[in-house]
Amino acid sequence: MTISETGQPVAADARPSLSDGASLIGSSQSHQIAVPGLAQSVKCHPGASVLDAFEHARQPLTSGDAALVQVGCRRGGCGVCKVRVIEGSYRATPMSRAHISEDDQAEGLVLACCVYPETDLTVSSVPQSPKNQKNN
Amino acid sequence: MAMTGVLRPGFIQLRVLDMASSLQHYIDRIGLSKVGEGKDGRVYLKARDEFDHHSVVLRQADQAGLDAFAFKVESDDCLTSYEKRVIASGAPVDHVPAGEQPGLGRRIGFQIPSGHRIELYAHADLAVGGPSVLNPDVWETEPHGMEARRFDHGLLYGPNILEVEKFFCDVLDFKVTERVDLPETGTLAIWLTCSTKAHDIAFVNHPEPGKFHHVAFELENWNDIGRAADIITRYNISIDIGPTRHGITRGQTIYFFDPSGNRCETYCGGTTYYPDQPVRVWDDKELGKGIFYYERALNDRFLTVLT
Numbered sequence: 229m230t231i232s233e234t235g236q237p238v239a240a241d242a243r244p245s246l247s248d249g250a251s252l253i254g255s256s257q258s259h260q261i262a263v264p265g266l267a268q269s270v271k272c273h274p275g276a277s278v279l280d281a282f283e284h285a286r287q288p289l290t291s292g293d294a295a296l297v298q299v300g301c302r303r304g305g306c307g308v309c310k311v312r313v314i315e316g317s318y319r320a321t322p323m324s325r326a327h328i329s330e331d332d333q334a335e336g337l338v339l340a341c342c343v344y345p346e347t348d349l350t351v352s353s354v355p356q357s358p359k360n361q362k363n364n
Numbered sequence: 365m366a367m368t369g370v371l372r373p374g375f376i377q378l379r380v381l382d383m384a385s386s387l388q389h390y391i392d393r394i395g396l397s398k399v400g401e402g403k404d405g406r407v408y409l410k411a412r413d414e415f416d417h418h419s420v421v422l423r424q425a426d427q428a429g430l431d432a433f434a435f436k437v438e439s440d441d442c443l444t445s446y447e448k449r450v451i452a453s454g455a456p457v458d459h460v461p462a463g464e465q466p467g468l469g470r471r472i473g474f475q476i477p478s479g480h481r482i483e484l485y486a487h488a489d490l491a492v493g494g495p496s497v498l499n500p501d502v503w504e505t506e507p508h509g510m511e512a513r514r515f516d517h518g519l520l521y522g523p524n525i526l527e528v529e530k531f532f533c534d535v536l537d538f539k540v541t542e543r544v545d546l547p548e549t550g551t552l553a554i555w556l557t558c559s560t561k562a563h564d565i566a567f568v569n570h571p572e573p574g575k576f577h578h579v580a581f582e583l584e585n586w587n588d589i590g591r592a593a594d595i596i597t598r599y600n601i602s603i604d605i606g607p608t609r610h611g612i613t614r615g616q617t618i619y620f621f622d623p624s625g626n627r628c629e630t631y632c633g634g635t636t637y638y639p640d641q642p643v644r645v646w647d648d649k650e651l652g653k654g655i656f657y658y659e660r661a662l663n664d665r666f667l668t669v670l671t
Binding site for chain 2: 298299300301302303304305306308321322323324325326
């Protein structure tokens with residue numbers, strides 16, 4: 229019987245590994261995520277994704293009656309947590325190209341679960357259009 | 365009842381965004397073992413109590429989701445017979461030569477009306493180091509991770525559910541064990557078996573074709589489900605729901621996601637099916653209880669989050 233070659237234990241389920249072998253995705257500092265329309269920014273802890281920050285915010289983050297960002301698989305596959313990064317820099321883990329094309333990504337359209345801030349970020353929600361719903 | 369024709373789910377081929385983290389998930393966490401790796405990069409895995417060469421195939425790609433769901437049939441003659449029946453049903457059939465996946469004989473493949481690729485094959489080599497057969501111990505090497513015993517079933521989302529039902533029952537000799545029929549929109553979901561299991565494959569009606577909901581691995585009992593939940597939290601694995609129980613199939617369960625967002629299930633228990641049993645039917649009044657028996661409510665994520 230063969231056990232994984234990847235070695236264990238590790239501190240947490242590894243997110244898709246980065247080619248440079250960084251052990252902590254994103255920076256080692258916490259950052260603030262500002263969302264136009266929200267009175268307060270959201271704290272993103274070191275090693276957390278934008279979706280982690282939204283999901284674990286002390287107050288539920290809403291846009292109208294709906295959640296600001298829907299929480300799906302949290303791992304870049306399902307496409308429901310689409311957001312637009314307006315300002316700031318970040319590192320991204322692999323996102324399913326069924327939902328985020330290379331052009332999308334170049335324009336800042338990303339999946340919140342795959343975005344790890346390296347600076348404070350400004351992020352806007354991307355409402356689920358019928359097309360997005362279809363792509364869920 | 366003699367089990368004939370289609371025997372069981374044989375293997376599932378999934379697309380993953382990153383192979384290293386996927387192997388850690390399926391091997392270290394779920395408890396599968398690596399059988400080998402193909403020249404094309406596909407990795408072959410098996411669960412601890414399976415005799416056949418492999419049951420899970422991972423392929424690195426830029427999109428997550430399902431490549432193919434394959435069933436093992438009892439003989440090569442049987443495979444030939446099913447090929448004729450699939451062609452007669454109007455679905456084009458293609459041929460995959462023996463050895464395209466290590467350890468497997470020739471396969472036939474076809475697309476069903478939900479947009480998924482289904483394959484059938486008759487031969488698999490016995491796994492090296494698989495379960496012993498002479499005075500067998502419960503295991504040869506102590507299990508690891510969640511200690512999955514076998515690849516159990518899958519749930520797929522796509523359109524034309526009544527055509528899918530007809531195809532599986534008329535062409536592949538499956539039986540419907542349970543179904544969700546809604547008064548206004550018709551059939552929402554079907555659970556299909558080719559054995560005495562509560563389900564070997566299930567479908568939910570959904571507008572977009574070819575979508576993947578989950579792959580399920582069987583654990584021994586409810587205590588092992590609890591231990592799997594400990595592993596899920598310890599390693600920060602993305603959770604969907606559970607531990608809980610289904611009203612439909614009565615299986616005990618946890619749903620969680622692999623590192624590419626493909627949903628996995630650890631499953632145990634569940635009803636035993638015999639072909640003389642009536643179909644259990646669920647409607648809109650108790651659907652929440654049918655899906656999640658303890659919560660008695662569906663969560664949005666379970667219905668809409670797919671790869």
